Amino acid sequence: LKPERIDLQEALSDLTHLLNRLVGERVTLRLTHAAELGPIRADKRQLEQVLMNLVVNARDAMPEGGVIGIETEALTLPEELRRDRAVVPPGDYAVIRVRDGGTGIPPDRLQKIFEPFFTTKRPGEGTGLGLSTVYGIVKQSGGFIFVDSEPGEGSVFHLYFPIHGDPLPAEACPVAV
Ligand code: C2E
Numbered sequence: 001l002k003p004e005r006i007d008l009q010e011a012l013s014d015l016t017h018l019l020n021r022l023v024g025e026r027v028t029l030r031l032t033h034a035a036e037l038g039p040i041r042a043d044k045r046q047l048e049q050v051l052m053n054l055v056v057n058a059r060d061a062m063p064e065g066g067v068i069g070i071e072t073e074a075l076t077l078p079e080e081l082r083r084d085r086a087v088v089p090p091g092d093y094a095v096i097r098v099r100d101g102g103t104g105i106p107p108d109r110l111q112k113i114f115e116p117f118f119t120t121k122r123p124g125e126g127t128g129l130g131l132s133t134v135y136g137i138v139k140q141s142g143g144f145i146f147v148d149s150e151p152g153e154g155s156v157f158h159l160y161f162p163i164h165g166d167p168l169p170a171e172a173c174p175v176a177v
Contacts, residue, residue, distance in 0.1 A: 003140075004044060005165065006040050006042050007039055008040060008094050008096065010123060012096075016029070018052070019055050023058075026062075026065025026066075026148065027062060028068070029070065029144065031054070032069065032072070034072045037072055037074050038094060038163035040141065040143075041141065042141035042143075049134075051098070051135065052053070053131070053133065054098040055136065056103070056130075057130060058098060059100075059156070061102025061103050066100065066101045067100075070098055076091070077091060078092075085123060086146075090132070093160045095159065096161075100155055101154040102155060104150050104151035104154055106151055114131050141161055142162050143162065144160040
């Protein structure tokens with residue numbers, strides 16, 4: 001594990017090519033970036049694994065094709081956020097949302113999808129380790145993950161990563177001398 005300061009937008013741009021290949025021809029990736037996002041602290045390879053996992057799941061949820069949206073947002077929580085059984089402390093977060101218009105996840109399964117070995121895929125299609133791995137990596141980065149889903153409408157995964165250090169606006173980037 002090699003946690004480092006990561007610029008999420010840069011990491012996502014570096015990964016776009018690979019993600020586009022992963023989704024295939026029927027699915028379109030749409031990236032929407034926040035104007036300014038502070039650095040997070042995570043292992044870059046693991047972060048890539050998280051995004052790849054979520055994008056592959058989104059693709060598989062849309063066998064007929066469609067659009068996967070990846071959005072970033074700078075979010076300040078003035079007070080703690082309680083969701084599921086988690087308590088997200090107040091502070092600044094970089095949020096990534098991965099959105100699909102796929103089959104959706106039935107409500108009775110939503111609470112279980114981050115558990116190891118839970119899978120909706122048929123034997124041979126998946127190991128069931130995907131989302132629990134994603135969950136573990138997000139936790140190791142001090143982050144949080146939530147899911148909204150409506151059967152027949154699609155799903156949105158929300159990832160909250162705490163900001164580490166001051167944001168660096170593009171026009172004010174210090175230049176190393
Ligand atoms: P839980 O999954 O039964 O976890 C109980 C406690 O075990 C957690 O308390 C945390 O201290 C520890 N823990 C569990 N999984 C991990 C992990 O992967 N890494 C690390 N470092 N520690 C882990 P905590 O954080 O107060 O969470 C309480 C409950 O809130 C959790 O119960 C879980 O149901 C929920 N929760 C916590 N974080 C998230 C999240 O990011 N997303 C969602 N959907 N639920 C979360």
